[in-house]
Amino acid sequence: MERSTTRTGAGGGRPVATDPPSAAGLARDLSAFTAADREKQRGVRQMKIIATSALVVAAVVYALATWAERSGAGAWAGYVAAAAEAGMVGALADWFAVTALFKHPMGLPIPHTAIIRTKKDQLGENLGEFVGDNFLAEDVVRQRLRAVGISRRLGTWLAEPEHADRVTAELATAVRGALTVLRDSDVQAVVGEAITRRADAQEVAPGLGNVLEKVVADGGHRKVVDLICVKAHDWLVEHRGSVLDAVSGGAPGWTPRFVDQKVGDRVYRELLRFVTEIRDMPEHPARGAIDTFLADFARELREDRQTREKVERLKSEILARGEVQDVIASAWSSIRAMLLAAAEDEQSELRLRVRASLISLGSRLASDERMQHKVDDWLEGAATHVVTTYRGEITSLITETVAGWDADQTSRKIEANIGRDLQFIRINGTVVGALAGLAIHTFTHALGG
Template identity: 40%
Template sequence: MYIREEPNRLGELRRMQRIATGFLVVAALLFVAALRFEAAYPWLGFVRAAAEGAMVGGLADWFAVTALFRRPLGLPIPHTAIIQTRKDAIGASIGSFVRDNFLTTEVLTGRLSAINVAHRLGAWLEHPEAAERVARLGASGAAGALRIVNDADVQALIERSLITRIENTPVAPLLGRGLSAVLIGQRRRDLLYAIVQLAAQLITENGPAIRKRIAEGSPWWMPRSVDRSIYNRLVDTVAATLNELSQDPDHPLHAQFDAVVERFIERLQSDPELIAKGEEYKAELTGHPIVRELVASLWRDLKSYLLEQSERDDSALRATILRGIERRARGRQHRQQRAARATTGGEPGWANPP
C-alpha cells in the first residue's frame, strides 16, 4: 500500500482545514446577510436557517474532533483531550475487544478449520513445480542461515553438548554393553584368530630381536642350534595354533577366549576400579584440546558441504528435501484414496452394485 510522505500529508491536512474554515466563514456571512435583509425579503428566512444549521454543525464537528486530541482553545473543558488523557485505557479496551471477539480459541479454531491450510498446502505441493520450488527455497534458506550464524557460537554449542553428553555417560559400562553387543558368535572367533595371526606376524617380523633375546637368556655353553630350535618351535606353535583355530570351531582356545571376554565385559559393567579408571580417561579426553579442534573441524566440514550442496541444482541436499516433499504428497494421496474407498465401499470411481 502506498503511504504518502509526512510533508505531503501535513500539506493536505492544512488544505482541508482551510477549506473547512472557508465554508464556515461563508455560512456565517450568509447567516448575517440573511438576518439583515430578512425583514425585506421573507424568503431569506430559509437561507438564514440553512446557514445557521451549517454554522452549528461546523462548530460542533470542530469541537468534537478537537476534543478528541486536545483542549479546544486551551480551555479546561471536561471530557476533552480524550485520546491524550485516556490513551492507555482506550488501548486496553481495544485490545480486550479484539481478544474477546476475534482471538478466542473457538473463533480461531473455526477460522483455521474453514481455511484448512494443511489441505491446501498439501494439494499445492503435489505439483512437481511447487515441490521443486520449495526444495530450492529450503536449500537456499539453509545456506542463508549458515552464512549468518557465528561459527564460534555454533562450535561452542556443539562442544558443550558433546562434553555434557560424554560427562553424563559412564564410559566403562557403555563399553561393556558395546562389546557384549558386538562380540557375539563368529565375531569372537574372528577376533581370536586375528589376535593369534597378529602374534604370528609380530614374531616373524621381529625374528632377529627374538632370537637375540633367546640367546641372551641361554647359558653360554648352550649351542646356537638350540636357540634357533627354540625360535622355530615358537613360530611353528603359533602357525599350528592358527591352523587349528581355522579348522576346528570347537577348539578349546575358543572357549577359553570366550570366558576371558565375558569376564572382562562383566568387570567393565560392575568393577568399581575399572569404572573409576574409565572416568579418569574420560576426564582427560574431554579436557584435551583435540576435542575442540575436532568439533571445529567437523563444523567447518559440515558447513562447507551444506553450502556447496545448497548452490547446486543437482545437489543431494535439494534431492533429499524434494524426496521428502514427494513422499508426503504420495502419503496424502494414499490417505485420500483410502478415504474414498471407505466412503464408496470399493475402488474410487466405481459405484457399489445394487
C-alpha cells in the same frame, strides 16, 4: 546497538556528533506531515469552502426571504426564511462541533474545545485500553485464529511443489547465513564442552558391557578374530627374524648361540602352527577361550565395581588428551562444510529430503483433521500466551507513542485524514436544519390556522 550519528558543522568543518533520536523524537516524527497528508489537507480546505458556502447561501437566502416577506411577497417567503434560518443554525452548530475537535472556535478558550489537542494523552490511553480489551483478549485471538484455519491453509500451500521449493530455498539461505555468522572457534568450544560434559556425566562401562554381550551372543566378534589371526599369521611369515631375535635376546648370556637359534626356531614354528590352527579351525579351543573371556568381560563391565571404575578412569584419561579434544573440536568443521555444501546444492540429498518432507507435511496438514486440530491448538496456545503475557507492553506502546506526539501536529494530521468527511457533517447540518426549520414552521402555521 545504538550509535551516535555525525553531521558536518557550519562551513564544512569538523563533523559534530549528535545523539541518537529519543523515543519522543521518533514519536514526533510519526506525527509529522507527509506529502500524502498535505494532499489530504488540500481536500479538507476545498470541503471547508463548500461547507462555508452552504452557510453563506443560507444566510443570503434568509436575508432575501425576510425582505420579501416584509415587502408583502406572500406566505411562501415566511416558509423560505424559516428554512434558511434553521439551516444557518444547523450549519453554525455543526461548524462549532467540528471545529471544537481540533481547535478553539474563533480562538476563544471555550471549555471542552480543541479536544484532540488537549485530550491527546487520554485518547492514547483509551485507544490502548480499547485495543487491549477488544483485539488482544484471549477469547478474541482464539476465535479469530480458529476461524482462519491456519494449519489447513498452510498445508494446502506447502503441498504445492513450487511453494515447497521456495521454502526449501529460504531455509538453505538461512542455514548459510547462520553458518557464516557463527564463529568456528565458539562453536567448537561449545561442541567440545558439551561432548566432554556428557561423556563425563554418563557411565560408559554398563553400556559397553551390554553391547559386547550382544556382539558375542550373535557371533559378531568372530570376523574380528578371523582378521586378527590372518594378520598375525602373515606377520609371522614376513618377520621370522624378528621373532628369532626376540627369543635370542631373552636367553641367558651363558647359553651357546646355536642353542638359542634352535630354541628360537622351535618357538617360532610352534607359534606359527598355533596361529595357523586358530585361523583354519573354527572350533579351535582358543576361539572358545576367547568367547568365554569376552563374555566374562562383558559381565564384569556391567556388574564388577572395580572393572567399571577402571573403565571410567580410562575414559577420563582419554577425554583429557589434547588429540581427542582436537578431534572433537574438528567435528564441527566437517559438519559445517557438509551443511554448506548441501545447502548450496539444489540437488543435494539434504535439500531433496527437506523438500519431500515439506510436501508430505503439507499434504497431511491439508487432509488430516486430527493433525489440523493439534497444530491449531498449538498455534492458539502460543498466540494467547504471547498476547496475555505482553498485552501490557503492546498497549503501552500505543499510549506512549501517542503521548510522544506533538499536540498541534497530531491535531492537524488527524484533521487532514478525517476532516474532509467531517465537513459533510456541516453540509448535512445545513440541509437537515433547513428541512427541520421548514417542518416546524409549517407545523406551527397549521396549528395556528
